[in-house]
Amino acid sequence: MHLKSNSVPSVNSYAVTVVGHDRPGIVAGVTGALATHGGNIEDSSMTLLRGYFAWTLLVSLDADLATVETTLAPLAEPNLKIAVIELAPEVTGTQAATHWLSVHGSDRPGIVSAVTAVVAGAGGNITDLTTRLAGTLYVVLADVFLPPGVDVAVLEQQLAAVSAQLGVEVTLRVADNDDVL
Amino acid sequence: MSQELLAQLALDLPKGLVRTAVQAPDPVLSTRCVEVDPCDPATVSLAADLLATMAAAPGCVGLAANQIGVGQRVFSLDVSAHSKTRTHHGRFVLVNPVIEQASRNEKAREGCLSVPDFTGDVKRATRLTVSGRVPGTGAAVIITTDAFEARAIQHEVDHLEGLLFLDRAAGAHAIHARQNYL
């Protein structure tokens, strides 16, 4: 027998971004505040970019936007910004990367935009991106989803042309499937 | 491995000069190196310089000629003291190397003297056969190896092709800030 619940909790989904000066306790503070509303942290990604704290998290909880904002507001500081975005319940699923893109060369403006514009022009989607600068060496690594039907050879030619213009090295490789044991 | 092969690889070279290591994004590192005569005295001198430069750089177990600014197909290697090494062929230099067979890929983290700020996760064969020439004698040798020596040889041959480990990074999160242990 199947019983329907009379009171279906209205769980809302939010994206929370926390960006600014790092200090110990930011993660503990934000998760603690969300926990007071039964917040359930789903996917999240946090890193330090040149010492700056950068965190995006997806959280589901039974509260409206204003309540979430009020809950998190005391944790914000002049140099640590917290923003909350309410998400539509249905989000498109994750796209598995089909290719890995590597770019490296002398730092100059416009490398990321020029290379990713070529990918976008072919209908490709960047699913993950890391950029690094050390001295004059600039490195871009991207996971790319190329839909079926994309002519990879043509895309590689276009990337080679852009890399020659920019004076950087660009490599597009088929992403390895993860081993499953 | 045969004693004959080890004897062929063992080098009795004049003491080389410690050369300045080239760092990315220098274009010499992204340019394919050219074949060279293994018996040319200049090649012998280059081999000696590679060994001297490699020995002078802490933690350096392999060095390709373009890493000291010479666009020729020569690399030095010595993984004998490395903890991840299984088979090894001591300290040697190979001229005009060609990878003949490569199998059993495994992902591991590696660094590079020419990319001092990063390490990367790179999938490479753990079983490898490489052919090449010994500097000076010009002897043709075939080296079959595994584990870390196989990885190091592939890293150096990549250099000679104008490739860095950055070109082989396994995804957006495959590059890491290099830890300084000192």
Ligand SMILES: [Zn+2]
């Ligand atoms: Zn290297």
